[in-house]
Amino acid sequence: MPDDTRAPGQAHTPGEARSGTALRYHVAGMDCPSCAGKVETALSRLPGTAAVRINFQTQILAFELDEAATPRGDVEARIRALGYGMAPVEAPRVVAEGATPEPEAAPSPWLSRLWPSQLWADRKLRLAALLGALLAAGFAVEHLAPALGALPWWPAAALGLWVFGRKAIALARSGSPFSIEMLMSIATLGALAIGAASEAAMVVFLFTIGEVLEGVAAGRARSGIAALGALVPRQALKLEAGVARPVPAATLRPGDTILVRPGDRIAADGVLLSGESEVDESPITGESIPVARAAGDAVRAGSVNGGGVLEVRVERAAEDNTIARIIRLVEQAQEAKAPTARFIERFAAWYTPAAAGVALLVAVLPPLLAGGAWDTWLYRALALLLVACPCALVLSTPAAIASGLAAGTRRGLLVKGGAALETIGRVRAIAFDKTGTLTEGRPxxxxxxxxxxxxxxxxxxxxxxxxxxxxxxxxxxxxxxxxxxxxxxxxxxxxxxxxxxxxxxxxxxxxxxxxxxxxxxxxxxxxxxxxxxxxxxxxxxxxxxxxxxxxxxxxxxxxDEPRADAAAGIAALRALGLRPVMLTGDNPRTGAAIAATLGIAVQAGLLPEEKQRAIAALEAPSAMVGDGINDAPALAAASVGIAMGGGTDVALETADAALLHDRVLDVAALVGLSRATLANIRQNVAIALGLKAVFLVTTVAGLTGLWPAVLADTGATVLVTLNALRLLRHRFAA
The missing domain is CATH 3.40.1110.10 (Calcium-transporting ATPase, cytoplasmic domain N)
Structure with a gap:
């Protein structure tokens, strides 16, 4: 997403300083890329806004605001006018164990079992229930009093038109005239005008159900980050003068000492002062086997202590521990749009107006040129407007990318954005540093x-x-x-x-x-x-x-001995059709010996700038795997840089991806995940465009009408979302 999305005439001039306040908001009800685009467009048209970043998966809106140009209250009012809730977000959103991730009222127990989101607190669900009741009443009245004609259907249609028509007008004023709300409102109004009130009522009901289902799917997709945040316990046992007392984990600061009992989750990143135990780090690294930890070893927040009593010196505050940094990186990665997503958004930007233009031609040309019935062709044109909705198409890529990023995070594979995730699956050659990457880094x-x-x-x-x-x-x-x-x-x-x-x-x-x-x-x-x-x-x-x-x-x-899984990792990459090569500054004899053990080509005796040139000479796109410390030039030169660092600052904050668990096999796992994500994107695009093509033909031919058109759009959105969610269950081969 661009750093600055200001409207023409409001752009910063070169060298202009930005003196705005950095703000972060949680935007409730923003469940798809189209919603995010509407909010972005509306916000960018306000004077004094800059650096707009929006993430529909986490529902986080971040931007800079010059309050002398636009007061904060005006921004909030503008977004609320579009039908979204707003609440300020302070600091990283790390959800404490047992806490509710969204600032909404809790649902009833049976709804909690049915749906992952807090739907009953969502006015979309309440609107759907009311429309359903009005539809049922309309159906009953029509059969009990047929003389009333289409009148019993008007309350449902009018309610939907009032709700969505107001939003459509607000969106048009904010710079989004071709919104789905506008298309649906025109279709509903037109249906009422030609006497198809029952279908108008069905259109608004199905559209509302589609909005609810989008919320369900989005809640399911974002639950991974909430679950990750819940790994950090709410309380810790702080040691002072030999006495352990419970304190909120969020209050811990570097230098504090905490006591961790057997079975407890570790509340902070730190270093063991005393005690020995096996620690389960699987929630963070994906490694299922507990690792031995003793005095002097580092431990991470969220990992589970085994059988020993541990004293841990806190090294990081709660807002900067491993879990918090992972959450920030995942949120930032979801904000960064993939190339495919950017292309589809550009495509949708002209597709929707073009489809609306085609609908207008369908409405007027057959009656004018071929003597067709105005009512018939106007009805078909209205249905065509609903087919023009690009929601499923726009959602196809970001939904898959978000699920792929979440699946990778569970495995300990952090990828910084959709662009990197896409590129990893397309690489043809992968270069490895030797020391600390293919080898243990401990001579x-x-x-x-x-x-x-x-x-x-x-x-x-x-x-x-x-x-x-x-x-x-x-x-x-x-x-x-x-x-x-x-x-x-x-x-x-x-x-x-x-x-x-x-x-x-x-x-x-x-x-x-x-x-x-x-x-x-x-x-x-x-x-x-x-x-x-x-x-x-x-x-x-x-x-x-x-x-x-x-x-x-x-x-x-x-x-420096090879890692235990290095040979298997190289073999796995070869099985994927990739060409691995080792680039090392070590002497040729040492490099050749390690390479022979692992079955990999080698270029040895390289200075950092020579590594950079070697990367440039590889078949593009290429990847470089290094320890994130001394391989910066090579990591930057590659199409995608992958850091192995066990969760260190360097591994988390440099390169395009990081392997939290130092395993060479995880490189192949990352490539496999990327390829699965790319395949999912292609499937989603095929579903979205395929259904639209089918209903375009059937609508123009008069085989399907208004409510099937809405049902097709809702169905495509649901299918695309469910297909993307399959990635959350991606099975890693290694």
Missing amino acids: RVTDTLPLVGPERPLLGIAASAESGFSHPLGRAIQARAAEEGMPLRPVREARALPGRGVEAVVSGKAVVVSAPFHAATLAPLPEPAAAAVARWEAEGKTVVVVTVEGTHTGLIAIR
């Missing part, structure tokens, strides 16, 4: 070869020399020494040797931990050591030589 010691003395002292000396540095290879050596129970020795005069290693004085002895090429300048490598270096490097391992007082005392091999 580990795989082999040691002592040249002087046993293994344990070798590890202890190397770990001590590396203890003052944070290089991944050094951390791997320190971790292995800790596993072996080797204490660190006193160190002084430690310094890094850029590109070569480190040196330090350990327990009074000069120690160098360095790459083989540098170690060879200190002393020749023995033949067994040189052979081991060659063998290990051929296996994709990084080798360091430990030298003490000028004598080589041993070798240590380190490798």
